[in-house]
Amino acid sequence: MGDKNRIYKPKPISGYAEWLPEHRMVEMEWMDKIRNVFETYGFCNIETPSVEELDVLLAKGETDKEIYTLTRLQADEDDDKDARLGLHFDLTVPFARYTAQHFNDLVFPFKRYQIQRSWRGERPQKGRYREFYQCDIDVINIDALPLHFDAEIPAIMYAAYQALDIPPVELRLSNRKILIGYLTALGVEDITTATRTLDKLDKIGADGVIKGLTEEAGLSEDIAQKSLALAEIKSEDTGFYDQVKSLGIQNDLLDEGLDELKFVVENLSHLPKGAIKVDLSIVRGFDYYTGTILEAYLKDTDYGAIGSGGRYDDLAGSYINKKLPGIGVSIGLTRLFSLLIEIGHFKEAERKSPADILMVLPDEAQRGVTLETANTLRARGYKVEMYHAASKLKKQLAYAEKKAIPFVWFPPFKDGKPHEVKDMNSGEQKNADPATWEI
Amino acid sequence: MGDKNRIYKPKPISGYAEWLPEHRMVEMEWMDKIRNVFETYGFCNIETPSVEELDVLLAKGETDKEIYTLTRLQADEDDDKDARLGLHFDLTVPFARYTAQHFNDLVFPFKRYQIQRSWRGERPQKGRYREFYQCDIDVINIDALPLHFDAEIPAIMYAAYQALDIPPVELRLSNRKILIGYLTALGVEDITTATRTLDKLDKIGADGVIKGLTEEAGLSEDIAQKSLALAEIKSEDTGFYDQVKSLGIQNDLLDEGLDELKFVVENLSHLPKGAIKVDLSIVRGFDYYTGTILEAYLKDTDYGAIGSGGRYDDLAGSYINKKLPGIGVSIGLTRLFSLLIEIGHFKEAERKSPADILMVLPDEAQRGVTLETANTLRARGYKVEMYHAASKLKKQLAYAEKKAIPFVWFPPFKDGKPHEVKDMNSGEQKNADPATWEI
Numbered sequence: 001m002g003d004k005n006r007i008y009k010p011k012p013i014s015g016y017a018e019w020l021p022e023h024r025m026v027e028m029e030w031m032d033k034i035r036n037v038f039e040t041y042g043f044c045n046i047e048t049p050s051v052e053e054l055d056v057l058l059a060k061g062e063t064d065k066e067i068y069t070l071t072r073l074q075a076d077e078d079d080d081k082d083a084r085l086g087l088h089f090d091l092t093v094p095f096a097r098y099t100a101q102h103f104n105d106l107v108f109p110f111k112r113y114q115i116q117r118s119w120r121g122e123r124p125q126k127g128r129y130r131e132f133y134q135c136d137i138d139v140i141n142i143d144a145l146p147l148h149f150d151a152e153i154p155a156i157m158y159a160a161y162q163a164l165d166i167p168p169v170e171l172r173l174s175n176r177k178i179l180i181g182y183l184t185a186l187g188v189e190d191i192t193t194a195t196r197t198l199d200k201l202d203k204i205g206a207d208g209v210i211k212g213l214t215e216e217a218g219l220s221e222d223i224a225q226k227s228l229a230l231a232e233i234k235s236e237d238t239g240f241y242d243q244v245k246s247l248g249i250q251n252d253l254l255d256e257g258l259d260e261l262k263f264v265v266e267n268l269s270h271l272p273k274g275a276i277k278v279d280l281s282i283v284r285g286f287d288y289y290t291g292t293i294l295e296a297y298l299k300d301t302d303y304g305a306i307g308s309g310g311r312y313d314d315l316a317g318s319y320i321n322k323k324l325p326g327i328g329v330s331i332g333l334t335r336l337f338s339l340l341i342e343i344g345h346f347k348e349a350e351r352k353s354p355a356d357i358l359m360v361l362p363d364e365a366q367r368g369v370t371l372e373t374a375n376t377l378r379a380r381g382y383k384v385e386m387y388h389a390a391s392k393l394k395k396q397l398a399y400a401e402k403k404a405i406p407f408v409w410f411p412p413f414k415d416g417k418p419h420e421v422k423d424m425n426s427g428e429q430k431n432a433d434p435a436t437w438e439i
Numbered sequence: 440m441g442d443k444n445r446i447y448k449p450k451p452i453s454g455y456a457e458w459l460p461e462h463r464m465v466e467m468e469w470m471d472k473i474r475n476v477f478e479t480y481g482f483c484n485i486e487t488p489s490v491e492e493l494d495v496l497l498a499k500g501e502t503d504k505e506i507y508t509l510t511r512l513q514a515d516e517d518d519d520k521d522a523r524l525g526l527h528f529d530l531t532v533p534f535a536r537y538t539a540q541h542f543n544d545l546v547f548p549f550k551r552y553q554i555q556r557s558w559r560g561e562r563p564q565k566g567r568y569r570e571f572y573q574c575d576i577d578v579i580n581i582d583a584l585p586l587h588f589d590a591e592i593p594a595i596m597y598a599a600y601q602a603l604d605i606p607p608v609e610l611r612l613s614n615r616k617i618l619i620g621y622l623t624a625l626g627v628e629d630i631t632t633a634t635r636t637l638d639k640l641d642k643i644g645a646d647g648v649i650k651g652l653t654e655e656a657g658l659s660e661d662i663a664q665k666s667l668a669l670a671e672i673k674s675e676d677t678g679f680y681d682q683v684k685s686l687g688i689q690n691d692l693l694d695e696g697l698d699e700l701k702f703v704v705e706n707l708s709h710l711p712k713g714a715i716k717v718d719l720s721i722v723r724g725f726d727y728y729t730g731t732i733l734e735a736y737l738k739d740t741d742y743g744a745i746g747s748g749g750r751y752d753d754l755a756g757s758y759i760n761k762k763l764p765g766i767g768v769s770i771g772l773t774r775l776f777s778l779l780i781e782i783g784h785f786k787e788a789e790r791k792s793p794a795d796i797l798m799v800l801p802d803e804a805q806r807g808v809t810l811e812t813a814n815t816l817r818a819r820g821y822k823v824e825m826y827h828a829a830s831k832l833k834k835q836l837a838y839a840e841k842k843a844i845p846f847v848w849f850p851p852f853k854d855g856k857p858h859e860v861k862d863m864n865s866g867e868q869k870n871a872d873p874a875t876w877e878i
Contacts, residue, residue, distance in 0.1 A: 009758065009759060010492075010495060010536045010539055010540040010758050010759075011540070012540075013488060013490065013491075013492065013524065016488035016490060017488070018486075018487055018488060018537070019485070019486070020541060020544050020545075021483040021484070021485055021545075021551065024483070024484055024485050024486060025483065025484070028484055039793040039794075039822050040817045040821075040822050040823065041817075041822075041823070041824065041825075042792050042793065042794030042797075042822055042823060042824020042825070042844075043792075043793075043824075044460040044463070044464065044791060044792050044793060045460070045463055045464070045467055045793075046458070046460055046463050047457075047458070047463060048457055049452060049455035049456070049457060049570055050489070050556065050558075050570060051452065051455060051570070052452075053449075053452065054512075056449060066511055066512065066513055067511070067512040067513075068509045068510065068511060068512070069509070069510050069511075069512050070507045070508070070509065070510075070526070070560075071507065071508050071509075071510060072505055072506070072507060072508075072560035073493075073505065073506040073507070073508050073525065073560075074505055074506075074560075085452065086512065087509070097449045098457070100449055101449040101450070101451075102459060105459050106459075106460070107791055107838065107841045107842050109827055111792075111824070112460065117489065119489075121509075121511035121512075121513075131488055131489060131490070141827075146827050146828055148806075148827060149827065152825075270810075319448065319449050320448060320449075352483060352546055353481050353482075353483050353550075354478040354481065354482075354483060354484075355478075355481030358481075367587075371709075378479045378480075382479075383478050383479050383480075383481055384479065384480070384481060385480065385481020385482075385550070386480075386481070386591075388548055388580075388585050388587060388588065389585055399546065402546045403546050405481075
């Protein structure tokens, strides 16, 4: 205002996370650990483009996710020939498309993990970004996919969470066939509205659910209560099975779902106590799920899901008219990471450099020997940052301190003098030989 | 046509690369190696969002790069309030913006590397993608940035190329001040057109350059010849210096450029012979470069540049009205990788799984001990894929072979029998203990 020299001052873009180096360092460690867990189970990595054709993104009617489309700023008449492209909103649809497209070049069961960003143009809010990392692990097979994978995949997901320094995690499990079979047996017609209402049980409570079921889904009070009775069932083991049976509803799909969920829970019995919980109110927003569904939560917090997944028997195959059932999960990395930043979980995160050693430049005349010393240590596997100018020692030490680099190396300020190295944590300083020194 | 059951068959999107698992595995190894080199020099990693505000992207007049803008598919009136966003076309502009925006939270000189995708809506052609990975390493300082970095950064870039299994690389160096100072001294008015023409020397030859300079840049035949004489200068050492001096043109900017380039070449003398070449025809397309410029090439090939970079003294500071000079380079990872795939460089790439071991499931009754064996080996650091069904041994072995998994483990088919492991390369099979076995 009145300042004619006003310059364009950059500011954060709402919904797009950007971390300082010290937090990015932790995020990279997380990604390395998750990747290592996924590879320990023999899953290969793939990446897909950031974009898919809109036909692919919308094939399963995912219209409730906000898709970003691309336009060239300098678009011309040629663009009419271009397919309409949108940024993917998850990694499951691109993976299913990839599997169908490269069908002849893949070995089945095709087991892959994928760590990439996704985009959704939703209104940003706490823990919800418009651009975010997901770490997905899935398997797709031809014709039939053994139910064992419905247990193995959540177990791998749990191992990945355990590899991170985070509060305890709980996996909540269900199977879509249970709720759908049960509601069908009750004669519920608008199953979509009913399941969406039941899914909110944790948020709106039993009274809210009954209100929603009667007023929005058009259920009678009696049917609404019966629906609620199922959704309220929780168990840490296979106890849910008898609880559902005792409700006295008979339906083939329901039975199939109960048997599947029981099998999955039994095959997860090697996980620590409290790692899993059956929760029959879970629905999941994506239409492509057909069986096992799960959500991951930080225990004893009111944060939303930090991961989710499930079985999708009809997604990949739909592109090429084959049966290609799949199951997979997605760790919401950006969401989880940003929540932990917000609660100050990483207060110890202070390293602003991967360097083990700051190499002091004692004098411009010593630049040669300083560079040589740095390279000797680098060849021995150390990460060495060289200070760029022969500034006062105090200034160079302050730089190492600000970046929390653990060791400072002093090459000889004159030929013939010894090298010295300072441990910045203990303050101890002693002579050292770059060819033999060990951290 | 006439087929009413026609389904949507996915196909590649022009300009968007997607690799099979065996090639993605090599690409990941490349990224790990490049990251390791960058960190060995103490550079930290950052990532920036895929998008920037258009004001940021267009701040330096980069209108010749094709920018993609984003639109929400279900846009509403709220969108008017949103800033217009575009996908970044390189990593230098986002890094400069990041440095300016987080100025108070960074330690200077701020040294960072960044491995991310960029997007340009250009017409796809051999080695040119619309979405591509770049591996950038840069440093930005306050007020002044020592010229030593103009040598250190190319040396790190060279070390990164050397870490990859690729044909020999050559860095071609120049300094913008040389060509601009020289042309200014010659009285050339349309310097932009003249430098763009000279930049094409390798492609269109001396006659083509003279034609372009006289017909498009409006130079006289004499001035055109003099301009060409400078651009034709090449040397593997500081020999260029006397060659330029012998052309008899005096200009302060030219002298500054010559001194800087001489300093840089001298400070790169530790690189292997043939690693660098001064080439005064180099210009680089980006307007933000102000001094040192360089391009990387695969030697003895006619491929385009596989990397490039330079000094930009006025980019980052422009956002916050400070002096923030920088220098950096970018390795064109996708371009280099795709070229090598095309020439069959990775013909040995056959591993479709990171697994060291395929764990055979001998019998459904043995699933427990099989899983336990796999977990024992995983805890010892091995990557173990478990076969999902108790299929015939022949089938399980064929699976390991197809995925090129080097070892196959046979848990006891009955309790009390020994474990056996087969080396798939040698064919040798012997007894083994999961608690002590070593590859």
